[in-house]
Amino acid sequence: MADELTYALITPYSLLKSRTGGILGRLLSLTNLEVVGATMFAPSDAFVDKYCATIEEQDCKPAWKKVMTDYINSNFRKMNKFRITNRTVLLFFKGPRALEKLKDDVIGPITSFQGHTIRGSFGDFVESADGKVEYFEPAVVSAADQNTNDKQLALLAEYLPGDGGVLEDIVKFPEGVRAETTLVILKPFEEQSPLPGNIIDMFSRAGLYIVGVKLLRMSIAQSEEFYGPLINIFREKLKPKPEKIAEKLKESFKSVFTFEVPNTIVAGHAEQLSEQLKDMNAMHEFNKIVQYMTGLDPEKTSLQDKKKPGTARCLALLYRGPDAISKIRNILGPTDSKKGEPGKVRRIYGEDIMKNAAHASDAVENAERERKIIGLWDNKGPCELKEMIENYLRSK
Structure with a gap:
């Protein structure tokens, strides 16, 4: 059976009431469908008019029909009955x-x-x-049926470049x-996995607004640029300790020589090896992060293929509001999952320093740098989701 493409829109009222995480967790975990795209969407009045026409x-x-069109008209327009953003x-x-x-x-x-359905739990x-x-x-x-699904997908493809993407200004x-x-x-x-929904639900405590969402399959090239600043940190922080190297050298020398090698010689070589190995050790640890975030081994991937999307699936989000950076990082907890206080995201869902559930920017300038790398900075350039929809509809 051929794959079908369909969509789900989490309503503006659901976002207002911080139900996004719970709903997303259900959408991701209760079916064996593959999630292939995610974005923010603030419908224009022109989109709402045409969308209601497909329902009619x-x-x-x-x-x-009347119940649904009345709802869309009242809630999805920029000027709506709740006077809220139509994100x-x-x-x-x-x-x-x-x-x-x-x-x-x-x-x-x-x-x-x-209660087992989304509308049973979160709707009225x-x-x-x-x-x-x-x-x-x-x-x-x-969508209610296959014919309507195709019409609404085409409509989304038409309006995504203008109505979707990063919604900071809204x-x-x-x-x-x-x-x-x-x-x-x-x-x-x-x-x-309900994990993304569970974590988003915890972030809702911050009282911030979600203004960007993207399903992310980070390429090796993106990951290397994104985590590049860590290499210099690793060089010094993970530099092999000379005393540890000296212990290993002494043990090795015992199996080679029948006399004891003087400590002065061992210590001298240990210091030298520590300096020589720090770059190799830093790159080894760096490559482990890149492989984890992309699902691809950077040492076994050609230069050309390093620009292709990876196999690991992440979800990128933009949160906006006063003190957004410190609020999110407080809920997230320290980098080392085991050092976090009870109730922190990383303490609950993380495994170690690398597999620690989520990354969060630590400064405004770093957030800008990182957003540009993963393509969540502005709405310029080609719309990948529009292309995905159009390719699907052409193939039918």
Whole structure:
């Protein structure tokens, strides 16, 4: 069976109420579909008009059409009834029967009160005795059928370059409040893992706004540039200790010579070896990080292939607000997972210094440098998700 491509939009109200992590965790973990793209999306009025038109063309009860179009019109426009930003998180999924699995098994019907579905847990549907819908919040919006799915995918491809991407300017703060944007990368996670959602849920404590999302398959070239500053740190921090080398040398000499080699000779060679090996040791540790973040061995990859996307899957996010950098790093905890206080992200989900759940920028200037490397700086350049959708629709 051929793979299908479909989508899910986490609603602006869900983002406002910090339900993003819980919903994302369900979307990623409750089906065997592959997540193939993620971005922020703030629908323009033109998009909303055309999107509602695709709902009107569906073959379903007029009452349900009205419920959904009324909701989209009231919540997805820049000027909406809640007077909130119309930010949504847009995710794309691929796999056999993708639409059916996502809609029926994970998201659930709009009238669902069953807690195992997203709408059962995070949505609301209140109907009066006379059948009038008093309140409706679907939590996630997706396609209702295959024909509508293709129409809405085409619509997303048309509007993604203008309405999607980095949305730093859409969030307004009171006069005098200085906001900053920080980058978080949720480190490689497995298929059907709720881990990214769980971590995002913990970051919601910071009271910050998500203004950027990207599914990231970091290339070796990107990873080497991203983590490049660590090499000099490793050279000194991980420099082999001369006394340790001296111990090893003395043990080795015993198996070669029948006399004891003087300590002055051993110590002299140990100092020399420590200097000579520090670069090799630093690069060895550096390459381990690159391989972990990309899923590829940098020492066995050609120069040309180093620019290709890796096999490891990460999720990059931008958080914006006052003191965003310090707030996120406080929730994250120290680099060494074992040294964190109880309740910190790395203490709960990390394994060691390298596999410590997430990266977070430590300064505004570093956040800018890192964002540019992974392509989460601005909305210029080609739109990869638009190309993905168009390639899929052409192949049908």
